[in-house]
Amino acid sequence: MKPPPFEYRSAHDSAEAVTLLTEYGDDAKILAGGQSLVPLMNFRMARPSVLIDINQTQDMTHIHAEDGHLVVGAMTRQRVLERDQTAGSAVPLLPAALAHSGHTTNRNRGTFGGSLAHADPAAELPTVLVALGGELTVQGPSGKRTVPAEDFFLAPLVTSLEYNEILLSARLPRLPRGTGVRVEELARRHGDFAIVSVMAAVHLDSNGRADLVRIAAGGVDSTPIRLHEAEAQLSGTTLDDAGIDAAAVAAADSVQPTDDVHGSASYRLEMVRVLVARAIRSAITHQKEGHP
């Protein structure tokens, strides 16, 4: 399991990475934390002829709040993000989701942007982005553009990044204070890819009505899926049991999972229903019990 040969280039900043990508074209791949790409190379299932290492860059490593949003640089290590106070208070779904994403030693090295650009439909960070309607900022030779999360992820391991574009950062809307969040994940073992994961954020107003409901599921379609129908059914309601159960059924109706060795499509459909209901209920509890 030794990787095939490749040429190694190290980029000093995002602009240089874009220049190198443009120079080498399709044969080049960006190397960030390597937690997804390098295993594929060791299996010789991925064989880029050039790797452009962006670990030496400085301009993509940042976490900051900005006009109601949290902005996270693509080269931010997942473990740093998980433990960052600014990020945790603005988007508590992030640390909750990261706790399920591999193990600490993966997150020590793995990057925020790397997970997004890898676009595994079962991965946690893409699901968070989709759940919260995040936006991704990408840079190409002719400048930057912004892509909504739901348009960024196209298929398993496929994004809307052009061959010569690099993911710079992502923006996530800051959740209202007190928003209850919950990650319900069914994985075979702690840290494994999800068979099904559901991310939920819920906020009840002072009358006990939901003024914010965000739900997305991972592992159940070719990309993480925002569960719009379920959200619509629940928004503005008091989130009573019957409503939650109905929304969970609607959620299951809106995804198209496939079989793999860990679960059939029908099992996944059923789990969407179970986990959506659980996630909403737990998110409500989370808001009610309060959190910092």
Place this chain on the structure above:
Amino acid sequence: MTTTEPQSTKYAGKPQPGIDDPSLLTGSSTYMDDITVPRMIEGAVLRSPVAHARITRIDVSKARELPGVFDVITGNDLVEIAGEQPVIWYPIPEQRIARAHALATDTVRWVGQGVAAVAAVDRYVAEDALELIEVDYEPLPVVADLEQALAPDAPKLYEDWPDNVSGSMTLTAGDADAAFAEADVVVGASFRHHPGYGCPIETRGCISNWDVFSGRLDVWLGTQSPNLARELFAQVLSLPVSKIRVRTPEIGGGFGLKFDFYPEGVIAAILSRRSKRPVKLLEDRQESFVASSRSRDMRHDFEMALRSDGTILGLRGTAYGVLGGALGTVGAGPPWASVLTSMGPYKIPNQELTLKAVMTNRSPYGSYRGWGVPKGNIVHERLIELAARKLGMSRIELRRMNFPAPDEFPYFSGAAFTFDSGRYADCLDLATSAVEERGWNELQREGREAGRSIGIGYGFHIEPGAYGPSRVLNMVGLDHSGFDEVYVRMDSAGKVTVLSGQISTGQGTHTTYAQLVAEGLGVPIEDVTVVTGDTESCPYTGYGTGGSRAATLGGAAIVNATGRLKAKILRIGAELLEADPEDLELDNGRVSVRGAADSSVSTADIGYSAYRMLNGRLPESETPTLEEVDVFDPANMTTSYACTALLVEVDRQTGAVKLLDCLQAHDAGVIINPLLADGQLAGGLAQAFGGGLFEEFVYDDDGQIRTASFMDYLIPSATDIPPFHFYHQETPAPHIPGGMKGLGEAGTIAGVSVVGSAIDDALSDLGVTVCEFPMTPPRLLELIRAAQSGEATT
């Protein structure tokens, strides 16, 4: 916790930490891949991507041209030098034995079968070269699983066979048909254990150096059975045994998987002979799923007959061993052992037990800790719980009433094994009272009230160990022996070296041997060195380190040799002290007159007298040197046993099972080292929980394995395994000096069926019966749904 009186020992029975641990903890020990020998190059094997095909063309010319490549061989090159891979177990009379060469010659019969191999300057280049080898395959119909193999119109793996059945046999005791006819209650089910493997974290590997000029083959091999490997190298390569040296480095886990004799050793030898360089050939993780022994893969269709009072009358059924495209080293051995142990610890007068060994287009079946017995255990433990339910009896009491009583031992089980000794009911009580003590019953009550599905599982197992009396093993079909030989040597400085043919794979062989010698002689444990792993200097062991032999047989030989050596030391001491040997004692490295401590000599004085200054010091009647050799061939095997209990919680909506706590009341005779013993039990149970819930080779219809990575083959991590609590009772093996019984396989035998028992209990209101392992969340959810909708589940 132990139920026997504490003995006044210094080392034996004490929790001595592993004597090799400091080097393991500092990265200074040497495992297979850590070894580099001069002029060494590295190999890699090209493996078949298809499960069944004829090879119509192989072109290695491009691979040969790659800079850094020394040699490329195919099956046709290999057969010029090597014979077929050996099989040592022939338990089924008149079995058809399908052997294969280390590299396929014309037909491939499983995904991963070797078709060519490369030797290159390093592994990176060797893998590059594999990509340049061109092979054309003409597909043949694939027999992907057992059911396909048995179908009337099944394609055949071997054209000249009537079907895909390699062999079958039936063992009988009493009259099973009559017993079933007169029974009040019959319970039965089809049990399926899906394939998995031993999966040591260190994969297999070797370095072969075949020097054609001296005619010597020098091998470093990550094996549990160096003596056997040497014999088999000699057999396959037509070399004299005396020209072959097998050394084992530190072994990163074996679990039976490293007992078997694999093609790579032969391939590396051939590459070495041709390239005139030592060749390292390491299996990588991805290869391991198709190149290391596949195990566990069996189906058991069994039923049990009982009287309404709970007396078991009979057991009958057919076990199907899902063999691969060719036989592995141990042939149908493990499936056979599953049948031999399917009556478990219970008195069952009437038995009719059939084994069918069936070929499929899967990788060869081979050894894994437990060696068939975990599935024998599934049969008797699942059936007895089904019977208890049907009879409305306590599952504990039903077990108890069918045990042989302590005075019925030695007890013949009806099939092959005679159980040496046991207090089964005491062991059961020890477990049930521990369950009560730990508050599980209370937890379950409270949990259920809160709507949680908490279950307590029980399992009772027997573990045949000390494999085995050589002549009996030969009689039942083993082309090898079972004795163990040991040298115990005190040197001129009075320090002790033990040489053994057993090896250490982390189970603590070195530590327990040092304890036995230190205890037996009366020397500090620091004075004892244990040497293993070199056929040139270490003695012969039949079989190898497998079959729970190390502590029992090696230990017995050490007890014997040490006893004789001590007597000689005392005789020399008597000369030096001008005393009677009878009046002397040996303690802490000093020989002294009992009751007169100032009159003493050290073992260094004894050593000096036996090796250097003989005159006036060594009695005339004594031969110089201090060495004893013992060969121990047991009169019978040992049978240890345990009652295991497991606390679980089931999520009825997802089918997920959480293991909360586990305890085991165990009897392995005399325990040499409780710290290490508990480690063996815990490690084995964790592996069984892997097999019970997580680990599976999943194949598709084309015979492709879909779980060939650690992302998909799920060995349990720390969050999946519960804490463990062990309780010991000690019923010595009467025929083993030292009284030890085996315990290395206890956990793997006990841990699968108990998962089923616990899940059933958690879902007792639904009447679910777990018969399939691993019980994955989707499978369990299906059982739950079926039970909820009123369908029968068995």
Place this chain on the structure above:
Amino acid sequence: MSDKHTITVTVNGHVYTDDCEARMTLADFLRRQCGLTGTHLGCEHGVCGACTVFLDDVAVRSCLTFAVQADGARIKTVEGLAEGDELNTLQKSFQENHGLQCGFCTPGMLMCATELLRENPNPTETEVREGISGVLCRCTGYDGIVRSVMAAADSRRDGVSESGSIS
């Protein structure tokens, strides 16, 4: 097309400069070029954790990092844990509590647990299990390992109260 680089790394305080192909993993560089075979390879695809080392003080899987990426870095491996000729607190605890059998996962387990205790000196049993869940052990059933890590945390705590600083 082999792409060679000369790199310099400081491993356990020693400086190593050597050539390597771009594709050589850090694990192989440590094992093959530096002769530090204490770092083990159990899967080479980032799951088993046997290859865990500290790269600039952070525990990473060395089978998923290329050596060339570590140019200029400070690395610590299992060979760098002992204090002089003595096992460190964690290593001693592993020995006393039977936190190892074959020892193959042990280097990764020790590096992982070292970081865990650095970040969380008083872990609960659940936190220990989660913390080490990225390192697979096939031998121990984890029982001895969990006890070892908990005991090491205890003895470090005692060390703090006695001497006022963590050794």
